[in-house]
Amino acid sequence: MTDWTTDRAADALLDAEARRADRGPLTDEWPDLDLRTAYEVQDRLVSRRVGAGEEVVGVKLGLTSRAEQQRMGVDAPLTAWLTDAMVLPAGEPVPLDELIHPRVEPEIVFVLGRRLRGPGVTAATALAAVESVHCGAEVIDSRYTDFRFALPDVVADNASAARVVLGSTGVPPAGLDLALEACLLQVDGEVVDSATGAAVQGNPAEALALAANALAERDLALEPGWLVFTGGMTDAVPVTSGKQITAEFTRLGSVTVTGS
Template identity: 70%
Template structure:
């Protein structure tokens, strides 16, 4: 069988639905490029919507400089968030729905205005934000051992899994997001720490990049949407029995259990 958009979307959703990891699609379809990968991503979104899910926002992946250098790229990826990915506060990681979940702290924007590229700057992006929250994203690649190329991970909706946002919301003008810090604990032991500067130098830069990338594809970030701006630290494993806590300077604390 030859590979095409339909086959790639089907393979990725089947891997997700059956909790079966697989090798990178580019191992079998080396011609897969980033533009086609985004087309696959959009097709998987349409299939999610067809089965009753609703768009609640967008997320960014590979926002740290170190991750970009490893992948040989100069800008992060964008991907979709639906209501099925939202993890209620206090709920455990649904191990029976995920393959190999990992958690990472994120700065989350709740949008008050529509944001459409091209030409969006960090300043205009931040002006469209209603409130800022702390969050945890639970990433879950469909690829075995998280081994993939850039088009692979773009097609796979940037390793989307679940996410949770904290109850503390702060107007963006009340924060210096470049120095907003977080501390990650795993089972009570400090595992990592970072500031907002780890996300493209400033989370608003990541938001602007997302708006401009979506604008290139004729899309926009809509009012009321959530935007997960990217992992501030490396992701930590969350197997059953694990407890992850993330403490932000001004955005409160979040706790997540591995179930």
């Protein structure tokens, strides 16, 4: 059996991404990989990115829906990192030649106006730190074959983070009912799914608070100007060449992702 370490695991995942070659889950070869160690792998993976010149610009949440949590056997979302290299300007196509098997999901996104640090953050105090709320789309791209993984695998893999697209129109959080904010997901003009913000931990503000409190357990905080992608509102849909995927929101505008 291979002697796995956090450094070796981070290198293996980055190598799979660079070669666009999916692989089996780490837990197939490292069955003792636990959640705490998986977050250490994630941090080492992102440290490699920063060492290569990337800058951390925010976080994303995964497993924010109750159904996903039950399926994975957890009772809280997971957190992962976003860097500037993952941010795709609005209107720019998804670079399929850099990805393995990308999928797109619509999300509600916060841009922070001030630092947010747990513990004890509530949805109300979390929203007080928000400068603007946006629609967004996340392109996830697991490094594991067929998106097959256990919870420690996906945490180590930085929650399948690949690209994010931020809607151009920011709305102040005051007056928004984020639990009722609706989204229609369209593929080539046909509605394929819909959801409201309640699909995200009951309210995306709850997800933001959970992120701040979870990071505090690792002596970390959410910083001013950071993006926080709060989790998929619907199932993710594959993006392929020429396919146009649009998420249209009630008050937050719309965002379109096209494969190229």
